[in-house]
Amino acid sequence: EAQVTQNPRYLxxxxxxxxxxxxxxxxxxxxxxxxxxxxxxxxxxIYYSMNVEVTDKGDVPEGYKVxxxxxxxxxxxLESPSPNQTSLYFCASSHPATGGAGANVLTFGAGSRLTVL
Amino acid sequence: xxxVTQIPAALSVPEGENLVLNCSFTDSAIYNLQWFRQDPxxxxxxxxxxxxxxxxxxxxxxxASLDKSSGRSTLYIAASQPGDSATYLCAVHSNSGYALNFxxxxxxxxxx
Numbered sequence: 001e002a003q004v005t006q007n008p009r010y011l012x013x014x015x016x017x018x019x020x021x022x023x024x025x026x027x028x029x030x031x032x033x034x035x036x037x038x039x040x041x042x043x044x045x046i047y048y049s050m051n052v053e054v055t056d057k058g059d060v061p062e063g064y065k066v067x068x069x070x071x072x073x074x075x076x077x078l079e080s081p082s083p084n085q086t087s088l089y090f091c092a093s094s095h096p097a098t099g100g101a102g103a104n105v106l107t108f109g110a111g112s113r114l115t116v117l
Numbered sequence: 118x119x120x121v122t123q124i125p126a127a128l129s130v131p132e133g134e135n136l137v138l139n140c141s142f143t144d145s146a147i148y149n150l151q152w153f154r155q156d157p158x159x160x161x162x163x164x165x166x167x168x169x170x171x172x173x174x175x176x177x178x179x180x181a182s183l184d185k186s187s188g189r190s191t192l193y194i195a196a197s198q199p200g201d202s203a204t205y206l207c208a209v210h211s212n213s214g215y216a217l218n219f220x221x222x223x224x225x226x227x228x229x
Contacts (some may be wrong), residue, residue: 013140020210033217035219040221040223041221042206042219042220042221043161043206043208043219044219045216045217045219046219048216048217056216058216058217059118059216059218062155090160090161092161104155104166105147105151105166106151106161106163106208106217107163108153108157108160108161108162109160111159111160
């Protein structure tokens with residue numbers, strides 16, 4: 001089944017304890033991205049990647065890192081989590097739209113709910 | 118910076134009604150616009166994608182239109198059903214980069 005898989009789905013951690021949220025897709029998509037969803041603020045893009053070794057900042061990249069060493073994986077790293085990073089996180093992927101730029105129909109993962117105490 | 122606004126924020130209609138959800142964006146230099154559905158506690162499901170060169174897309178009871186010059190898109194849902202109850206999100210892909218900007222969504226409740 002074509003899908004985007006995120007792990008963990010739920011995590012409670014403490015301030016300063018490094019954590020990684022994994023994202024893997026089995027559709028050979030070039031484009032992958034991370035979002036956080038907060039009440040009243042909607043979905044905001046954290047980072048995106050157009051292909052292996054190509055990443056760029058979205059609207060809210062502070063406090064996060066990403067890497068794209070393989071096409072299928074795009075982990076989100078919180079080096080020193082803080083309570084303001086408590087949120088629902090989504091990973092998504094797609095092929096680039098025809099013509100190269102942008103992204104085509106996005107497939108989203110089920111979400112990872114992170115609580116930082 | 119691209120700003121995406123969705124109106125109304127919430128909508129409640131009786132089953133069977135036709136309804137329109139609105140999305141507006143500030144920068145008309147877009148590559149495409151997508152409409153998504155999100156059920157409570159779940160991820161997003163893509164409903165329709167409209168490329169900047171297109172005026173509309175249809176899928177079943179859903180029809181999305183795009184007026185790039187005025188910075189507007191509408192999602193039309195015909196003959197609404199209780200199963201359509203969800204949050205509907207509009208997302209714009211700008212030409213200036215590969216970032217994707219979302220509206221805050223319209224929460225739809227269709228009552229039997």
